[in-house]
């Protein structure tokens with residue numbers, strides 16, 4: 001038998017976020033296995049799949065809330081899998097978690113500012129706040145209100161805005177459309193596109209709503225039982241008969 005020539009992970013290929021053959025465990029349960037993908041600068045990459053497929057687990061491992069059981073993570077050519085979450089945020093990754101996780105009894109503004117604690121410069125923080133307000137005028141109008149008094153869609157906008165306050169280069173969004181009416185979903189989708197095109201952020205978008213995610217994504221990966229079973233451009237996967245039957249209800 002020939003010897004295995006590559007016992008170590010491949011060195012990173014370039015800038016961006018590179019996920020190489022990661023596995024993540026909850027005790028005996030291996031929730032994510034051999035997952036590999038790249039988020040290149042300026043791209044929208046979607047992870048789609050059913051409830052329980054391992055999408056949120058993957059995002060938590062990328063941001064540093066869960067340790068890797070195997071594999072490696074590279075950000076701008078450096079290994080980050082041993083860095084704590086705060087360090088990964090300071091270096092350009094941010095996560096807007098599933099379920100929004102706002103502080104309902106704090107104002108919208110104070111919620112946004114909790115995202116900015118890695119940003120030392122007050123003027124720079126203010127500029128990002130203005131950017132968030134320009135992106136979401138309804139958030140600007142409601143800045144003094146308690147976050148808990150906002151509609152679901154408005155709360156999602158605050159949750160995205162809070163992640164933007166960390167001034168990331170890769171914005172990770174976990175189920176931003178969850179529980180929203182179709183019209184509000186469309187607003188969130190348009191905002192994601194503007195964040196990508198105007199603010200030049202790479203977006204890693206996790207969605208159960210495969211149609212919405214595949215329409216937005218430059219590249220996408222389909223998760224089943226902790227593994228990626230299909231990858232392609234958003235358009236390719238929208239046209240894929242397997243994806244259509246399993247995820248698009250065609």
Ligand SMILES: Nc1ncnc2c1ncn2[C@@H]1O[C@H](COP(=O)(O)OP(=O)(O)O)[C@@H](O)[C@H]1O
Pocket residue numbers: 026029031049050051052053054055056057058
């Ligand atoms: N905190 C946890 N403890 C144990 N098992 C978990 C935990 N969170 C998620 N899981 C399990 O890990 C698997 C993947 O879950 P998750 O990543 O949340 O999926 P998705 O985000 O795709 O819906 C599921 O089997 C789920 O039940």
Ligand SMILES: [Mg+2]
Pocket residue numbers: 052055056057098174175
């Ligand atoms: Mg999830």
